[in-house]
Amino acid sequence: MMTESPVEKPFRIFISACLAITLFAVMNLLVKLVTETQSVPQALFFRNAIGLIPVLFLIWRAGDWGLLKTTRPGGHFLRSFVGVTSMSCFFLSFALLPLADATAIHFAAPLILTALSVPLLKEHVGPHRWAAVIIGLVAVLFMIGPAGDGNLLGAMIALGAAVLSAFAMIAIRRLGTTEHSLTIVFYFTAYSTLFTGVAMLFAWTPLSLHAMLLLIGIGLTGGIGQVFLTYCYARAPAAYVSPFNYLAIVFAAGFDFLVWATVPDWRIALGSSVVIATGLYIVFREARKHQAAKMHTSLYALQPTQPTDEDKKDAA
Template identity: 30%
Template sequence: MFSRSTDEAPSPLVGIALACIGYSLFAIQDAVVKWLVADYAVPQILFIRSVMIVGFSAFFIHRNRHPSILKSPHRSSVLLRAVLMLGAWLSYYSAARHLGLAEITTMYFSAPVITVVLSIFILRENVGPIRWLACIGGFIGVVLAADPAEAPSLIPAGMVFFAGFCWAWSTILVRLVSRTESTVNQMLATGVLFTVVCGAALPFVWKTPDLFGWTLMIGLGCISAAGQYILYEGFRYAPASTLAPIEYSGLIWAFLYGYLIWAEIPTLNVVAGAVLIVGSSLILIWWERRLVIMSRRRLTA
């Protein structure tokens, strides 16, 4: 498990690296859900996924004897974050039934921009021009790569924007709560809420999976647990506004998995958008590395 000593300064570069790995796993998660949602209801998929995450979290909480989340001074923020995550997941994957991948990807990636804005007002983070440029540049790259062909339906589009807002707000809360709460405690709280709410819908939506369906759903739970843990750990090392543009790297992974699984070959506009997204992320990494070097020089001066 990732850890750092209390006297060691957090490194944004570590946070960026962890976020890149976490978002790559989320891209696999989205590919698996895309496969499953054609045959199974979203609450059923989320229920089995959440049961796996609860089991993973409970095991490590018991093993490492983490204090109960009920005793946390931030338990209300943890609960709010769980509610936001539930709203984001239900809205996003329900809208996926009605929108094309290009449309839903473009609209959902408004989330990093919302994260930067919320980080100013909620976390009081200092968002400089480089972070703003990286975030905006990444969003332009997403629009260029996705290239929506026609106007989307109003209600599903609103659901995607709502999901993006919920995800952005939950990202801010991860940064806030992670100052005092362990990652697995946060995962357990979210997983329990998902399990209870989605479990209540099972009598109305349940469809017994075949062997392949069970394999995908259990695998989804494992991938989601790993992705969440790694990403949330990343927020311990870097500000939310710094990691917001890194979320765009998930689009690159989506293109890669699309090619490997469905033999989808990116078009020229997709390649151009990917270059802009990667370039924005590289500029951000260069800037954060420069800040780290300057900070160390001040300490040793």
């Protein structure tokens, strides 16, 4: 029986994944803090402008500045526009909702991606994964609650961020057929800096020293977190790395309690548990599907080929 090759340096991957999620969680906290006095476009600009530094560092470490070249500028532009719009909605949801609420609703993105992969990527999704998608999305609607229960606008913006994030991931998959991952990250960060820089001109608010430090912190934590996450996905299967993303809800709930003395509503606690469970189920079903495909390919390659008529003549 064949098994998937073990993850190389699993402890290093574990530490890197934990650091990445921790840094992103701190970034989300800083976004919520800074948007109490500053505009969302300002937070977005600093996240992307400062985030360019570690991306360029990774390209320098790779020793291949040719990664900056692309034959698909239009694809990068579209992916970046959708991605930065998703990020804008995500940041705005932090200003309207507790961190845990916004984070939990955003976990719908992998479920929506699975559903969209059928019409847009022509992928096959079996009944088990469809069931997980439906259950997970029902849990998301349960978290949002009926109109008037909680901040409906913030919840809908967070859900919009999840939908746009799924479309961005579809675009990344398509670009990934010809483009290096660092090329995709570079153009996303560069285009996003341009987009948010223009938007910031129309939403500028004066900066205090405290706000400036928060904005710099957003850029550093987001950029360095991206470095660690890129390292993880480059050296380990997605099925090993993806589950670490769900640590974000733990950090979000902890920050809500420590900074704002807020405890997640029972809808969020129950709904996020279901969404996480269905998301993990989809990840592991996907891993099993790929493993089965690899096994089938390997077994097929080991089968002896039947001699053709030409082979028989040559042998005679």
